[in-house]
Amino acid sequence: MYYPFETQVTPLTNVRRERVLPVPGETLVHVGERVEPTQVIARANLPGDFHILPVARLLGVPASQVKRCMRVSLGDDVQQNQVIAARRGLLARSVKSPIDGMMTASGGGRVLIEAQPTLFELRACIHGTVSNVLEHYGAVIETVGAVVQGVWGTGDESSGVLKCVVKSPEKLLRAKAIDPSCHGTILVGGAGLNETAIERAQELQVRGIVTGGLPPELLPLVEELPFPIVVTEGIGTVPMSTPIFHLLTTNDGREASISGQVQPRWGIVRPEVIIPLPAETLPPAETQPGMPLTVGARVRVIRAPYMGAVGTVRALPAHARRIETGTRVHGAEVDLGQGAPIFVPLANLEILR
């Protein structure tokens, strides 16, 4: 038995997403409330900047005399450039606050000024209904729709209308395909893109890009982009898997949410695209998560030379076989719909669910 990892590529399912603040705060929605992607559902105060001022050194007095020189007290609000300590006499000097904030600590001749906390607003990011409130931390939002999980991503979260700008999953996303009608949309590309396409997308203020592959030389560039990118297959020029491309193109023109956030371990977070859809009932799930690989399963190959190819498991040979590297491994015979089935190590297969 082999239990492969899974990637969700589902045309219609119940989507449940926990939206959580980084620090405790206030939840602004209630159970049953309909929410929009841009709606703020919770907020919190994040600790602001701070400055430690070496008052004794700046005034040229011993630490023990700093208290006498202070013009403000612990807990007092201070304004930027406000004198907070001063020394009179021949060697008169003063110390000003570099920021707006509050004096929160002093000792050893130093003073700590903390800026006002920054307000952090957590948005819903998807159309849906609040199914649960996480007191002081956020909410759980549910919707019905399509889900595509990516492999790698960058950037934060966004939402917009899906716009397919390539004709097939093997095509590269080129700058000339990005016209003014792409403004504010989430672009769906194919096997990869180039620098000019990214610059064009930035000019037209797209809300995100979904691509099969991403050339590695573009990594430093995309990490600085103001919109998220979701890579569905991997780094390199890799055609988008047919089921993913098909799912995205059939939803061309629909509102979608995109997240480029990724964490490969310790609480895995995968980049994803969620497309809320009107549906009264859900089709029964074809497979349950966490099941062993069986003949007939729809799988995706996750390493070269067939990276991104999708097929069906035709057989699970009992004995290990030798692959190009010389390693003997257990594998599966996978029908990619092009000629004879190929042998793929079990470790290089994942289930598309």
Added chain:
Amino acid sequence: MIEKQHIGSILLADCGTAMTKAVLLDRAAGQYRFVAHGEAPTTTEYPWSDVAAGIRHAVEQISEVTGRRFFDAGGDLISPELDRQGVDVFAATVSASQPLQVVLGGLVRDLSVASAERAAAGTYSLVKAILAGDDRVGAGLSCPCLSDEERVRTIRDAAPDVICIAGGVEGGATTPVLALVEAAALACSLIEPELRPRLLYAGNSRLRRQVVDIVGEQAELRVADNVRPTLTEENLLGAQAELDALYLQDKMEQLPGIDTVSSWSPAPLTPTARAFGRLVQYLWHLGDPSKGVLGVDVGAANTTVAAAFDGRLSLTVRGDLGITFGGERLLQKQGASTTTRWLPEPMSGDEARGLLINKEMRPTSIPQESRELWLEQALAREAIRTTLQVARPGWKPGTAQLYPHLLPLCDTIVVSGGALAHAPRPGQAALIVLDGLEPIGVCTLVLDAHGLAPAFGNVAAVKPLAAVEALDSGGFVNLATVVAPVGHTRRGDIILKVRVTYDDGSKFSVEVRYGDLEVLPLMPGQQAVLELRPLRHFDVGLGGPGKAGKRRVSGGLAGLIIDARGRPLRFPGEPKQRQAQMRQWLWDVGG
């Protein structure tokens, strides 16, 4: 107690970051035997979110081979064994959890900070920042020391689990140490109470009372023995024990499903690295006491180097670098050429970075193309080398240290981890170790074929006999016997004459030239007497430069390797020549 029970069958598991391994040992003809092993992806994440599921999956493979059932209908382990179902004892090691995030503080980069770094490396930890009195954040940037504000900001931005402050020899410096403690306490006060790090003080013990006063209620304070009591002395045990305890409590025990695994085992679950170290220390007691025993475990997310000299264990874990995770960051930090120099064909830095990111995203996948395999093996070499750099200054090898800049003499080198155990050809695994460690003299490379050295280390602690017998019956296999002469001369000069006399009386001789990598036939199970005659003042560890001698050695999967490439290794500067050199070395070892 386990050691007092009658124990027939033993089921061992190791829950790694990417893979979970299981092995069954059983008594046959009065001896413990290795019976079967299984391996499955670790299941700490969705959809399982239960580390026990991965053990069940790995054990299922053992069931398929043996026909024995290990779990009841409810998924609980059947123990003790009854009618050849279940097992008498189950024990597990774990490295799947997140490492402890640490900020280190000390006065001098090469003294107290270095000691604190080695203390942190004794457990699964990730050093997020270093505050040294004589340095800026991190290594190598020699600037005036940080201001208080910079120190506080560094700690707050790093958001560590623990701040470990060392510094000041016993009775030594006070003010700069207390300034560090003040900065740490102030940083803690600026962090939300539920996210505040703990503070471990392992500096000048005379300052403990003042440290307690400064920290007050700002953080939970723990105190350990001074890691650097004198300029020449290092005492890591106390700090290591505290950090280890914090790792267990804050990280390992938080793994989903760990309670279930714990309930199956009569012995406490052990961090994999600690158990691996235990095995290495145990093997030292079985070998030549004048030499050391070394263990190298290159895992998916961690690299461990365990060294035992004079019975003392030194354990070093790089919690941020393994064959799957951390490679891309290493590439960014060191520059791609440090890793790609080990490749037998050209590869751009961008391509290497892309491949390493893909591997991180699919941690259980394996290379199917040679190009990707070479890159993983290159990364394994660098993982070993960088871990060794942290480890070596903390060793006390005594007379085994023949040359200060080279590895001390080692009797046995245990080689573990997926990239090594699953190398397509044994010569590749041997070459990774030779390139990574650059051993000298005569030593034996032992391969942990099923990735269960840590689990055997666990057994060795409670049932030493079982560990020895199981290791002999297939748990470990001899990878190679290595002879590595030390010295320099012109490439192509003859530096060593070797005469091999097999047990059946047959013999042959070879002359080894400087720069060559010779592999001589000596199969696993075969033994032979080696007569080594070094020339030109080369040293093979038989008593000094030019000293000849005989050694009885055992064969291995990769044979008998004479590594005459010189120490330290040198590479041609020109890429094409370097790649040709790498191809030649791979060819030489049958890779």
